[in-house]
Amino acid sequence: MTTLSDVAKEANVSKMTVSRVINHPEQVTPELRVIVEKAMEDLNYHPNSIAQALVNNRTNVVKFVTLEDIDTTEPYYMNLLFGFARGLNTKQYAMQLVTDPTQIEKGYADGYLITGARNKDYDMFDKLDKPFVLFGENHRGYDFVDTDNQTAEKIATQYALDRLYKRIIFIGIDIKEPFEYSREAGYINTLQQHQLIPQIYRVPNHSHKAQEIIHEHFKEFKKDTCFICASDRIAVGVVRQLQDEGARIPEDFGVIGFDGVFLDQVSNPKLTTIKQPIFKMGEMLASMLLQKIAQSGSPQGEIMLKPELIRRETTR
Amino acid sequence: MTTLSDVAKEANVSKMTVSRVINHPEQVTPELRVIVEKAMEDLNYHPNSIAQALVNNRTNVVKFVTLEDIDTTEPYYMNLLFGFARGLNTKQYAMQLVTDPTQIEKGYADGYLITGARNKDYDMFDKLDKPFVLFGENHRGYDFVDTDNQTAEKIATQYALDRLYKRIIFIGIDIKEPFEYSREAGYINTLQQHQLIPQIYRVPNHSHKAQEIIHEHFKEFKKDTCFICASDRIAVGVVRQLQDEGARIPEDFGVIGFDGVFLDQVSNPKLTTIKQPIFKMGEMLASMLLQKIAQSGSPQGEIMLKPELIRRETTR
Structure with missing residues (x-):
């Protein structure tokens, strides 16, 4: 059984220092902490978390x-x-x-x-x-x-322009929250830099709600349009309805999602998307x-x- | 601040009993435990889990x-x-x-x-x-x-027969594990009851692997066939490839998945599936x-x- 003394010896520090790393890491320099934690790991030493928690009045x-x-x-x-x-x-x-x-x-x-x-x-x-x-x-x-939501939609919007889509439409989430405003701001700012006029629709975050809005307005959408969507759920709905209307993806219409976890990969065709880390x-x-x-x-x-x-x- | 005494009074038991319910619930009858736990809940009493864990040599x-x-x-x-x-x-x-x-x-x-x-x-x-x-x-x-895997695939296979599909093919997961054997057994047993011959393909649990196997054998599959799949991932691949081959779902070909979480609902068309609780x-x-x-x-x-x-x- 490894003891605190063994760790102190291995790390070449005092027992008090080891104890401090365990119980009050904020009082120790980062360098010292790394050395002691490495020694603890090498020796497979685990301070009794329960006793330690009691000392600190913590529950862990x-x-x-x-x-x-x-x-x-x-x-x-x-x-x-x-x-x-x-x-x-x-x-x-x-x-x-x-x-x-x-x-x-x-x-x-x-x-x-x-x-x-x-x-x-x-x-x-x-x-x-x-x-x-x-x-x-x-x-x-x-x-x-x-995620840096604003930068994210700047990247998406700029990419759609680079791919020579002429009209860029934002399909946002119908919610008054900072992350949504930031995503819209990234889109709006990029369009304005190119003297283009933003066009935003907002729907609840469900694929069938996105389908409805595309169905309703499909006749107004011209070829060479790219849809920047505030979520992959919405993007999946947009893709599905465009397909149902007989539109060609990606030749005539582009779709870019947001999230990049799972849904983007199981959809057919697979989504171009903003992947959050x-x-x-x-x-x-x-x-x-x-x-x-x-x-x-x-x-x-x-x-x-x-x-x-x-x-x-x-x-x- | 609620105390252990308050709980004892509320539950009309001794303090020792309350303590036992907290620290050694296995020593108390289920009835007594229910009464004391209800009193604790009513009074919003939470024993200090740290102290309690120390007493029991537990970490919680x-x-x-x-x-x-x-x-x-x-x-x-x-x-x-x-x-x-x-x-x-x-x-x-x-x-x-x-x-x-x-x-x-x-x-x-x-x-x-x-x-x-x-x-x-x-x-x-x-x-x-x-x-x-x-x-x-x-x-x-x-x-x-x-989940009762065997019963699950009995239900799925019987349902396919009830829907008058004449051939039932099982697309399993290529893995030698009890859950897979049980699923196959449910399928095999049901077919044998109807004097039908089982036909099983096994693929890794990825939709594109399922697509490959359907593509490879599509010419052998006659109309009125239902595919019983060991996962929704596989079912999604089967559906996708059948569509790519121009087959009509569900008129000529049926597909039944397994899992019933998320994937079955985002796929298009939505999957008939076995939903696990x-x-x-x-x-x-x-x-x-x-x-x-x-x-x-x-x-x-x-x-x-x-x-x-x-x-x-x-x-x-």
């Missing part, structure tokens, strides 16, 4: 809170969750999943990751007595990690939250990750 | 272990996970997600849920020093929860595992849940 548990309806949960939550779990595992943290907002504070936890938050939820957050971070941009000053965002949310807990709740700021355009079969 | 953490490659993770794992989480939450348990088998015993946990186990993994299980349960049937005597299985796995932990690892047996046939657009 955080909650993963999903405020969106679980029935409509996109598969990308799976990636977020596994990324988050990977981040937690590095510090031997465990999680509870909570889908009922009234249960957030039930039981014990050291902090919360909150996903799917909408404007109406913010009042509740101010009452939470534990540190939390959000998945998704917000303008209330809450710490968050998100979801697993990575999950990992970063975990490290942001654990850092915030270690620092007694001090602000961690915003992290916006750069997305990637994946070229597939729905654009020229 | 279990691990959700996924042995399948995370890249190929089907969306249904999300439902399993949330079901499992719901089950854990009732006892204020948290989880760690583990995708690297070498990390299973790293750190601390009271037990493990193991998913995606294959024959090659079983040797490892015998070395685990904590209670575990499996998601997925096995013939090694390990406790598990699964995944969320429910997750919940049952949690309660089986927590029960096993409370009973110091004693066997819990097998639970096979009945699946449901969902009739949609790929059968007459």
Whole structure:
């Protein structure tokens, strides 16, 4: 059985330093932390997390809170969750999943990751007595990690123009939330740079709602049009209805989705889309939250990750 | 602040009984447990899980272990996970997600849920020093929860016959595992009851592999054939290739999938499929595992849940 002394000897530091790395990592320099953590790993030393948690008045548990309806949960939550779990595992943290907002504070936890938050939820957050971070941009000053939504749609719109589509139409999600405004802004700004007039439709985030809007307006759409969609669900509906109307994809009509998890690959034809780095965002949310807990709740700021355009079969 | 005494008074039992329900539920009759737990809930009383865990030498953490490659993770794992989480939450348990088998015993946990186990993994299980349960049937005597795979394909095959398809072909997963054998057995037995000869193809669980096999043999397939597929992924590939060959679905060819999570609904046409009760299985796995932990690892047996046939657009 490896002891704390063994770790101290291996890392060539005092036992006090090892103890500090375990219990108060924020009081130790990053270099020292790396050395000690490596020694702990090499010797397969795991401090008793329970005893350690008691010392720190911690539970070593955080909650993963999903405020969106679980029935409509996109598969990308799976990636977020596994990324988050990977981040937690590095510090031997465990999680509870909570889908009922009234249960957030039930039981014990050291902090919360909150996903799917909408404007109406913010009042509740101010009452939470534990540190939390959000998945998704917000303008209330809450710490968050998100994709850079505005840059994402700039990239998508510019790509459609580069592929010589003459008209670019945005099919957004019918929701008054910062991520949607940012996506629309990326589209609008890029069009304006090219002296083109934005044209935006907004629908609920379901493929059949996207089908309806395409069906309704199909006669108005001319050839050489590309649809920039705020989600892959919407893109799938747009593609399906264009096919049903007999339109040729990608020759006459282009479609670009958003998310890049699963749906883009199982659709036929496969979607050109903006791929969010979801697993990575999950990992970063975990490290942001654990850092915030270690620092007694001090602000961690915003992290916006750069997305990637994946070229597939729905654009020229 | 609610105390243990308040709970005892509310439930009309001694404080010792309340303490026993919290720390040694296996020593209390189910009736008494229900009464005390209801009182705890009514009074919003949450025993300090950390102190409680120390008393019991427990961590109040279990691990959700996924042995399948995370890249190929089907969306249904999300439902399993949330079901499992719901089950854990009732006892204020948290989880760690583990995708690297070498990390299973790293750190601390009271037990493990193991998913995606294959024959090659079983040797490892015998070395685990904590209670575990499996998601997925096995013939090694390990406790598990699964769908009743054999009954499922009996239902699917019988339904295809009832819809007057004359030839029923099984497209299985190319894997030597109990769940696949059970699915094939359900198909074979039903055909034999009707004096029909089974015809089975097996492919890796990818839609394009299913497309290849349909393309290769399409000329041999006569009208009035229904394909019973061992997964929705395979069914999606079968449908796609049949469409590419110009075949009419469901008039001339029927397709029935398996899983009933997400993929069946986003495909076009929507799949007739066998829907597994995944969320429910997750919940049952949690309660089986927590029960096993409370009973110091004693066997819990097998639970096979009945699946449901969902009739949609790929059968007459």
